[in-house]
Amino acid sequence: MNKLLKLSLAVLLLASVIAWFQPNVLHNNTKYLHDVAAKFPALVSFFKWFHGSKGSTTATDHSDHAQLKEPTSAPVEPTRVFTKEELANYKGENGGDIYLAIMGRVFDVTRGRDFYGPGGGYAFFSGVDGSRAFVTGDFKPEGLIDDITGLGSQDYIGLRDWLDFYTKDYEYIGKLQGLFFDADGKTTEYYHDAQQWIKEASSHKEDEDLFKEKFPMCNIEYKPEEGSRVWCSTKSGGIKRDWVGFPRSLYSADSKNIRCACAQEADLNDSLLKEYPNCPKDATSCMLPK
Incomplete structure (x- = not known):
C-alpha cells in the first residue's frame, strides 16, 4: 500500500469518526443557514441541499433520504383537516409526532426530529403554519404566521420553492383550517389569491431573466x-x-x-x-x- 493511499484512507477514517461522534458540529450551524436563505431566496437551493443531506443522524433517517424518489403520479390529496389548536399538539414533545404547515398544507416532519423537535434549530416551525417566516426570517411568534399578503416577488418565489421542497421530501398529510382552506378542506378565496401572487411573481422573474439575457x-x-x-x-x-x-x-x-x-x-x-x-x-x- 503506497503512502498516498494510506494518507487517503486515514483522512476518510478521521472524517467518518467526526461525523459519527460529533454530528452537532454541522447541525448547530443550520439555523444560520436558514436565516440567510430566508432573507436571500437565491440561497434557498443551497439550504435545501444541506437540510436534505444532514436531516438526521440516525441510520433509519439516512435510509429514508436515500430511498426518496420522484413521484410517478400526482400524490393523493389528503382529506384530514386540522384546526390550529390540533396542529399545535404535534411539536414532538415526549417523543410524539411532529407536523408543520406551510401555505395551509400540513406535513409530517417527524423523521427530521433533529431539526424540528424540541430544542432543534427549527422547532419554532413545528405545530404552526409559519409561512411568512420562511421568507422573512422573522422567527418570533408575531412573525410565524400564515398571512403572506404584501410580500415581494422574490419572497413568493421562495415560498413556492419551500412548498415544493416539503412536498417532495416529506409526507403531505392534511390541510389546516385557516386562510388557505376552510373547515371542509376546500380552498378559500385567499388560497386562489396566493396562487395568483406566486404566478405573477414567477412570470415577472422569467421576464427579468429574459431581459438580463438581452442586456x-x-x-x-x-x-x-x-x-x-x-x-x-x-x-x-x-x-x-x-x-x-x-x-x-x-x-x-x-x-x-x-x-x-x-x-x-x-x-x-x-x-x-x-x-x-x-x-x-x-x-x-x-x-x-x-
Missing part, C-alpha cells in the same frame, strides 16, 4: 488614478453568449435605476439605452467621466 451587465473596474472603466465580453454579466456587445447606460422604464448593459448592434436604438459621453459607438470598452 447583460458590463464588466467594471475602478482605479483612483484613472477612474471607472466598463467593458463587454462574451461572459460579462454572467451570461455566456457568442456575441460581445457595446457598453451603454440602461435606464429602467421609470428612469429611477441605471446600470451598464452590453447591447447587440440590433438593439442599440432601444429608447432605454444611452451612449456614454466621449466613447465611440462601436467601442467595447469605455472610460466613464470622473
